[in-house]
Amino acid sequence: MTFPLLSLIVFLPVAGAAVLMFLRNDDAVRWTALGVTVLDLALCIAMLAGFDTTTHEMQFTERRPWVPALGITYALGIDGISALFVFLTALLGLICVLASWVAIDRKVKAFMVSLLGMQALMLGVFCALDLFLFYVFWEAMLIPMYLIIGVWGGDGRVYAAFKFFLYTLAGSLLFLIGVIVLYFNGGETFDILALTAQDLPFRVQSWLFFAFLVAFAVKVPMVPVHTWLPDAHVQAPTAGSIILAGVLLKMGAYGFLRFSLPMLPEASMYYSTLMLALSALAIVYGGLLALAQDDLKKLVAYSSISHMGFVTLGIFALNLRGLEGGILQMFNHGVTTGALFLFVGLIYERTHTRSIADYGGLMKAAPVYTAFLALFTLSSMALPGTNSFIGELLVLSGGFAANLAAGAAAVFGALLGAAYLLGMYGKVALGPASVGGRYKIRDVNAREMAAILPLAVFVLWVGLYPKPFLNVIDVSVKHLLAHVQSKGSGQ
Amino acid sequence: MDPVISIRPLLAVAVAGLAAVAVLLLNNREKLRDIVSPLAATAMFAIVASMAPTVLAGGTVDLRLFEILPGIDFAFRVDALGMVFATVSSLLWIAAAIYSIGYMRHLNEHAQTRFFACFATSLAAAVGGAFAANLFTLVIFYEVLSLVTYPLVYHHEDEEGWAGSRKYLVYLMGASKSILLAALALTYHIAGSLDFVAGGLLAGSNASAPLLTVVYFCYLFGFAKAAVMPMHAWLPAAMVAPTPVSALLHAVAVVKMGVFCVLRLVFHVFGTGLVNGLGLGIATAYLVSFTILMASVYALTRDDLKARLAYSTVSQLSYIVLGAVLLSPVAMVGGIIHIAAHAFSKITLFFCAGSIYCASGKRNISDMAGIGRRLPWTMGAFFVASLSMIGVPPTAGFVSKWYLALGSVEAGEIAFLVVLLASSILNAAYFLPVSYVAFFGAEAPESPASGSPVPGSTATVREIPMVTIPLVATALLSVLMGVFPGYFLTLAEGVVR
Numbered sequence: 001m002t003f004p005l006l007s008l009i010v011f012l013p014v015a016g017a018a019v020l021m022f023l024r025n026d027d028a029v030r031w032t033a034l035g036v037t038v039l040d041l042a043l044c045i046a047m048l049a050g051f052d053t054t055t056h057e058m059q060f061t062e063r064r065p066w067v068p069a070l071g072i073t074y075a076l077g078i079d080g081i082s083a084l085f086v087f088l089t090a091l092l093g094l095i096c097v098l099a100s101w102v103a104i105d106r107k108v109k110a111f112m113v114s115l116l117g118m119q120a121l122m123l124g125v126f127c128a129l130d131l132f133l134f135y136v137f138w139e140a141m142l143i144p145m146y147l148i149i150g151v152w153g154g155d156g157r158v159y160a161a162f163k164f165f166l167y168t169l170a171g172s173l174l175f176l177i178g179v180i181v182l183y184f185n186g187g188e189t190f191d192i193l194a195l196t197a198q199d200l201p202f203r204v205q206s207w208l209f210f211a212f213l214v215a216f217a218v219k220v221p222m223v224p225v226h227t228w229l230p231d232a233h234v235q236a237p238t239a240g241s242i243i244l245a246g247v248l249l250k251m252g253a254y255g256f257l258r259f260s261l262p263m264l265p266e267a268s269m270y271y272s273t274l275m276l277a278l279s280a281l282a283i284v285y286g287g288l289l290a291l292a293q294d295d296l297k298k299l300v301a302y303s304s305i306s307h308m309g310f311v312t313l314g315i316f317a318l319n320l321r322g323l324e325g326g327i328l329q330m331f332n333h334g335v336t337t338g339a340l341f342l343f344v345g346l347i348y349e350r351t352h353t354r355s356i357a358d359y360g361g362l363m364k365a366a367p368v369y370t371a372f373l374a375l376f377t378l379s380s381m382a383l384p385g386t387n388s389f390i391g392e393l394l395v396l397s398g399g400f401a402a403n404l405a406a407g408a409a410a411v412f413g414a415l416l417g418a419a420y421l422l423g424m425y426g427k428v429a430l431g432p433a434s435v436g437g438r439y440k441i442r443d444v445n446a447r448e449m450a451a452i453l454p455l456a457v458f459v460l461w462v463g464l465y466p467k468p469f470l471n472v473i474d475v476s477v478k479h480l481l482a483h484v485q486s487k488g489s490g491q
Numbered sequence: 492m493d494p495v496i497s498i499r500p501l502l503a504v505a506v507a508g509l510a511a512v513a514v515l516l517l518n519n520r521e522k523l524r525d526i527v528s529p530l531a532a533t534a535m536f537a538i539v540a541s542m543a544p545t546v547l548a549g550g551t552v553d554l555r556l557f558e559i560l561p562g563i564d565f566a567f568r569v570d571a572l573g574m575v576f577a578t579v580s581s582l583l584w585i586a587a588a589i590y591s592i593g594y595m596r597h598l599n600e601h602a603q604t605r606f607f608a609c610f611a612t613s614l615a616a617a618v619g620g621a622f623a624a625n626l627f628t629l630v631i632f633y634e635v636l637s638l639v640t641y642p643l644v645y646h647h648e649d650e651e652g653w654a655g656s657r658k659y660l661v662y663l664m665g666a667s668k669s670i671l672l673a674a675l676a677l678t679y680h681i682a683g684s685l686d687f688v689a690g691g692l693l694a695g696s697n698a699s700a701p702l703l704t705v706v707y708f709c710y711l712f713g714f715a716k717a718a719v720m721p722m723h724a725w726l727p728a729a730m731v732a733p734t735p736v737s738a739l740l741h742a743v744a745v746v747k748m749g750v751f752c753v754l755r756l757v758f759h760v761f762g763t764g765l766v767n768g769l770g771l772g773i774a775t776a777y778l779v780s781f782t783i784l785m786a787s788v789y790a791l792t793r794d795d796l797k798a799r800l801a802y803s804t805v806s807q808l809s810y811i812v813l814g815a816v817l818l819s820p821v822a823m824v825g826g827i828i829h830i831a832a833h834a835f836s837k838i839t840l841f842f843c844a845g846s847i848y849c850a851s852g853k854r855n856i857s858d859m860a861g862i863g864r865r866l867p868w869t870m871g872a873f874f875v876a877s878l879s880m881i882g883v884p885p886t887a888g889f890v891s892k893w894y895l896a897l898g899s900v901e902a903g904e905i906a907f908l909v910v911l912l913a914s915s916i917l918n919a920a921y922f923l924p925v926s927y928v929a930f931f932g933a934e935a936p937e938s939p940a941s942g943s944p945v946p947g948s949t950a951t952v953r954e955i956p957m958v959t960i961p962l963v964a965t966a967l968l969s970v971l972m973g974v975f976p977g978y979f980l981t982l983a984e985g986v987v988r
Binding site for chain 1: 557558559560565627630631633634635638645648653657660661664665668669670672673675676677679680702
């Protein structure tokens with residue numbers, strides 16, 4: 001039995017949360033939470049250092065019987081695809097603690113416990129190799145997220161939290177039905193790898209595909225089940241927005257990669273055109289919605305719909321470039337949009353307004369803030385040299401190969417992205433000073449810098465030298481693609 | 492000839508990048524800060540020149556840094572075409588660096604540190620683009636150039652500045668974000684690589700003709716810096732920038748980056764064979780002919796000198812593209828050397844506009860009556876550069892227009908010969924009156940009572956040495972290139988061969 005590194009990574013935040021319960025001082029709570037997330041990130045880096053990029057096999061696997069009667073095991077393991085997101089989750093976890101340092105000033109302990117609990121569950125989702133275990137983590141995530149939005153959110157938090165809960169729960173119920181169907185059709189096992197090896201009849205695959213689609217599409221979110229997102233993102237506290245955009249949205253796409261594609265390859269190929277169309281719709285419609293926003297946070301929220309459209313477009317292009325681009329874009333979106341929400345939070349803490357019209361000429365008042373905002377804005381609009389450019393180039397290249405029309409729609413969406421992001425940046429940072437006159441704006445301090453810098457590093461690192469990141473996912477993606485193509489066209 | 496592996500292409504970029512850092516660090520020490528740019532410019536020119544012998548002999552200087560994606564490297568390759576662009580940019584940076592100091596000091600401009608830092612970074616981007624070995628590297632530098640010139644355009648931070656710079660960014664970013672990105676993705680999809688290949692990267696592809704045509708036009712308009720109509724409107728808008736910026740960036744570095752990209756597209760992405768096979772050459776030639784003539788007509792109607800120069804630039808840039816797409820070797824040579832010919836002359840004209848503004852505060856041609864008698868060196872240089880723009884021997888413009896005209900005959904497309912002639916007449920029509928008014932126009936009368944100059948008078952106007960010397964030098968370059976075009980001709984023939 002090797003050292004259970006993954007269990008440690010997943011449950012360390014839980015242990016940290018348990019320790020927090022005994023602390024009385026808010027500052028002690030903050031520092032402890034920070035320590036836990038730093039340690040967790042360090043473990044993830046150690047995990048990546050020991051990660052073998054030459055095999056698609058699950059690594060760091062752990063397997064213990066849990067409910068043998070039903071074939072449920074406690075099984076963890078990661079391949080290249082999940083490794084990237086385990087790392088992203090741990091990274092954003094740290095950023096979230098830093099982002100909540102002063103923004104959360106009441107019930108600090110409860111907040112940090114929720115945050116750490118959330119992190120543990122998200123890590124669990126990416127590590128689970130047992131469908132039942134996966135479902136437990138997946139559903140349990142709703143609780144801390146509901147609390148984070150509903151307790152520490154903005155004025156409309158209760159409505160937003162409830163809407164978020166309802167949408168996700170509705171999707172999850174269909175997912176549960178799918179899981180049960182899969183269990184009985186796939187040899188009465190919850191082992192994800194065993195289920196992947198099954199050949200299900202096309203009819204079953206189709207039904208399952210749509211059951212999963214609803215569940216995952218809500219999370220991604222894809223149009224038309226996206227309407228929970230702007231409410232939840234806008235009402236959530238900064239850390240909540242970062243988690244939502246950075247990690248939770250990735251869960252849907254991850255679901256496609258882990259379940260829909262490998263377990264339902266025929267259906268995935270059969271319905272890929274539909275998925276490409278839905279993705280293109282999300283890209284364009286999300287972009288148009290973002291263009292119409294006058295609230296900074298809403299703009300970033302709606303931009304996520306458009307950006308996640310690129311992700312699903314890449315995934316359902318079902319070719320190597322598309323898949324790798326889609327997965328890389330998931331990581332990029334986590335970094336960049338996480339950073340943008342962080343920036344929205346920073347400016348909101350200073351001005352208590354999110355209306356774009358209230359800003360202007362911030363460049364003069366807060367040069368460091370606006371310089372980094374420029375970096376992340378450009379990253380979000382996929383300027384060459386930034387992370388998203390690599391992702392979008394791959395996605396578009398794969399998208400064009402799969403379907404020219406979908407590619408063309410995506411290009412139009414990219415143009416919309418440039419429009420709303422540049423427009424936003426111009427109004428906020430450039431032009432004659434507006435906020436600078438009315439508010440006393442403090443530029444970023446050391447703590448805020450500590451949250452910004454790692455994200456900035458990844459923007460440029462992935463943008464200029466994406467090889468290490470692509471290396472991590474490469475073999476797993478190739479294996480997945482070969483699996484889908486051999487099984488999907490086997491009929 | 493085996494490529495020479497050398498770090499010099501990177502050094503040339505780095506020296507300008509480091510200059511920008513040095514400028515920022517010397518924020519509070521004005522004299523030292525101002526010396527950085529001319530020094531860096533000279534160093535950059537020396538590095539570029541050191542690679543010239545290799546390239547003139549038909550070789551390349553290569554530097555491969557690292558792999559970005561399979562088939563895409565971050566890499567430099569100095570070839571003949573890149574050498575033309577890099578020589579012009581680095582040489583003219585020396586003149587522009589000195590000129591900027593004179594101009595900015597004389598007008599006591601604000602934010603000079605930002606100005607000089609962005610200026611140096613722009614040059615790093617321009618030369619990086621010139622030396623890029625593939626579309627990916629080229630596009631990175633292309634976008635960096637858009638970004639760092641943006642603060643230069645809004646430099647004055649007034650209403651006009653914000654409006655002009657917004658248009659600037661919207662055009663350049665919009666085009667590159669949508670159609671250029673699409674073109675890149677399609678190219679990567681078709682060819683599996685983004686490298687520049689002699690004879691054309693896409694030459695052997697089995698993609699359908701309509702798709703390739705779409706890709707071609709996506710590039711042509713995506714490289715909005717080339718200002719082919721209707722993607723030209725950003726250039727007149729960018730004239731809100733201080734004149735040294737208009738001079739070096741919007742007559743040399745930025746716009747030449749655009750046409751340089753188009754030439755790369757024709758020569759090394761599609762290849763002349765494919766462009767010809769798809770019938771795109773003549774189509775593009777008609778398109779740019781329209782730009783050549785329309786922009787000249789616009790220029791005629793502008794009284795603001797810089798606006799007139801801007802439209803003239805739009806027109807002249809399309810000469811370069813026209814030469815390339817006529818697809819006859821002589822025309823291609825003409826197009827390529829016009830990069831240099833136009834650069835030397837147009838920078839002179841902009842320098843002159845700045846000199847006039849510094850000395851007299853005048854921007855409109857109609858106010859410049861008699862100013863030639865006060866600013867003989869400036870207006871003399873202006874006249875010489877005008878002749879080059881029109882294409883009068885023995886100036887640089889004559890050489891390139893000669894090749895272009897011969898090339899259109901060689902290509903059997905007499906229509907374009909007519910376009911060239913008509914455009915030359917238009918050039919004369921909008922440039923010569925400026926010189927005429929300046930030298931022979933009646934000055935506004937001085938106020939007889941007080942003896943002090945009335946507004947609009949030119950009595951106190953005199954040359955500013957630090958501004959005048961660079962512009963005389965670039966005017967001389969315009970003539971020198973006309974008399975000794977060998978260097979650029981050799982390079983251009985190296986590209987076409």
